[in-house]
Amino acid sequence: MDALSIIEKKRDGEILTQDEIEFFFWEYTAERIPEYQAAALCMAIYFQGMNVEETRSLTLAMAASGDQMDLHNCVPPGTVIVDKHSSGGVGDKTTLVAGPIAAALGLPVAKMTGRGLSYSGGTIDKMESITGWSSELSEIQFQKQLRKIGIVLAGQTRTLAPADGKLYALRDVIGAVPSLPLIAASIMSKKIAAGADAIVLDVKAGSGTFMNEVGEAKVLANLMVDIGKRVGRGMSALISNMEQPLGRAIGNALEIKEAVESLRGNGSPDLMELVYAVVAEMFWQSEQGKPTISHESFLAEIDLQEGFEPPTPEVRACIDEAISSGMALEKFKQLVEAQGGNVKEIDRLERLPLAPVIQPFAANSAGWVAAINAREFGMTCVELGGGRKAKNDKIDHRVGILLKVKVGDKVETGQPLLELHASDSQSAVQALVRLSKAIIISGSAVEPLPVIHGRYR
Ligand code: URA
Numbered sequence: 001m002d003a004l005s006i007i008e009k010k011r012d013g014e015i016l017t018q019d020e021i022e023f024f025f026w027e028y029t030a031e032r033i034p035e036y037q038a039a040a041l042c043m044a045i046y047f048q049g050m051n052v053e054e055t056r057s058l059t060l061a062m063a064a065s066g067d068q069m070d071l072h073n074c075v076p077p078g079t080v081i082v083d084k085h086s087s088g089g090v091g092d093k094t095t096l097v098a099g100p101i102a103a104a105l106g107l108p109v110a111k112m113t114g115r116g117l118s119y120s121g122g123t124i125d126k127m128e129s130i131t132g133w134s135s136e137l138s139e140i141q142f143q144k145q146l147r148k149i150g151i152v153l154a155g156q157t158r159t160l161a162p163a164d165g166k167l168y169a170l171r172d173v174i175g176a177v178p179s180l181p182l183i184a185a186s187i188m189s190k191k192i193a194a195g196a197d198a199i200v201l202d203v204k205a206g207s208g209t210f211m212n213e214v215g216e217a218k219v220l221a222n223l224m225v226d227i228g229k230r231v232g233r234g235m236s237a238l239i240s241n242m243e244q245p246l247g248r249a250i251g252n253a254l255e256i257k258e259a260v261e262s263l264r265g266n267g268s269p270d271l272m273e274l275v276y277a278v279v280a281e282m283f284w285q286s287e288q289g290k291p292t293i294s295h296e297s298f299l300a301e302i303d304l305q306e307g308f309e310p311p312t313p314e315v316r317a318c319i320d321e322a323i324s325s326g327m328a329l330e331k332f333k334q335l336v337e338a339q340g341g342n343v344k345e346i347d348r349l350e351r352l353p354l355a356p357v358i359q360p361f362a363a364n365s366a367g368w369v370a371a372i373n374a375r376e377f378g379m380t381c382v383e384l385g386g387g388r389k390a391k392n393d394k395i396d397h398r399v400g401i402l403l404k405v406k407v408g409d410k411v412e413t414g415q416p417l418l419e420l421h422a423s424d425s426q427s428a429v430q431a432l433v434r435l436s437k438a439i440i441i442s443g444s445a446v447e448p449l450p451v452i453h454g455r456y457r
Helices: 005-013 018-029 035-048 053-062 096-102 123-127 138-150 161-176 180-194 214-230 252-266 269-287 295-299 313-324 327-338 374-386 427-435
Strands: 082-086 109-113 152-155 198-205 234-241 358-361 365-371 401-403 416-422 439-442 452-456
Touching: 005 018, 005 035, 018 053, 018 161, 035 161, 053 161, 053 214, 053 295, 082 096, 082 180, 082 269, 082 427, 096 109, 096 123, 096 152, 096 252, 096 269, 096 327, 109 180, 123 252, 123 427, 138 327, 138 416, 138 439, 161 180, 180 214, 180 252, 180 401, 198 214, 198 269, 214 313, 214 452, 234 269, 234 427, 252 269, 252 313, 252 327, 252 401, 269 313, 269 452, 358 401, 358 427, 374 401, 374 439, 416 427
Parallel strands: 082 198, 109 152, 198 234
Antiparallel strands: 234 452, 358 416, 365 439, 401 416
């Protein structure tokens, strides 16, 4: 077996065997296959796709490219460890709000998380706005922290799904992110390796994510739920809207501020609707107990259920209480402190990085907000320095955009639509030119966008 013939086979639209997939990705992880050949295979997969069996084999090969964690000695016997992951979006700080709420309510949250990918932000980049905070934890540190405070946010390590670590960074700079099999394998390999019993996925659809259409997001959700169930994980996938940025802030430090404000009870309605749904799903998974795994269940037909009910009044009341009592915010502060961050910056948000140039942008006509192009907002944030264009680019945590309106809002001429945070006036001017075309005001009334399109379990 050799790398070139595997690349050629996929280039020509043939189906790869499990052995070929394992060979290629394990040799790549061991650095015996160079980056340019991995880039070529990713591009071939991007154009030719993979069938369900190939995607499953790729996921399991990537999960097995390093260690698999067993977290059960970190929690009381019988406790279900629940993980949460988003398929990527603009302004998506859901993890930073839902994670501490869930942990405050006694659900252990053990999460392996990522950096920004293209125009989509990453939890690690956001958390690194806090002085000293680090995502680099050894397996022992990860387990100790989970035992002690019930929440961990760790980055990809050299030992956990390292194939995804390498591939994720490569795909970002070769234009091979929006591929259904590559996204499914990337997300599910790290979730499987990180050892949670149940996984709640937030699969986004719209201009600010890699799946533009709700239909595509549903296919991705189905695929990931199927893969997870086959390897004995409890699986839920919410399909959520990413046509406009989520919440109000886009940009690393700005999103930390918004997450903290949300934990103080001042969250924006769209963000909080998603947060409540994610936490409710985590609760539901934890109530189901640990799923079982057998050779038969790996091969069996998987039963998928579609539907969505908003959280029950009991679950809502628990979440409300976690926020109003300050317990969820306290959990976030514990998470910051445990990973070396300066907690004083959370108590005094003005101490977080702040851009030197702040410019408002106002509506030049009255009407209703008809569209806020999430991708353009994400790309503008990257242009301002808040994301990466090359693998080793440094992030400017200060920059970003604060939205003052959402789709469906009525606006008057001169009313502020957004506030731009930039490192200098020149980049601010360029960003405002771009953003002025990304918000559309209509003369007739527009309905607000739905937050959640559906759910698979
Ligand atoms: N999130 C991931 O972890 N991987 C992807 O490929 C996309 C989003």
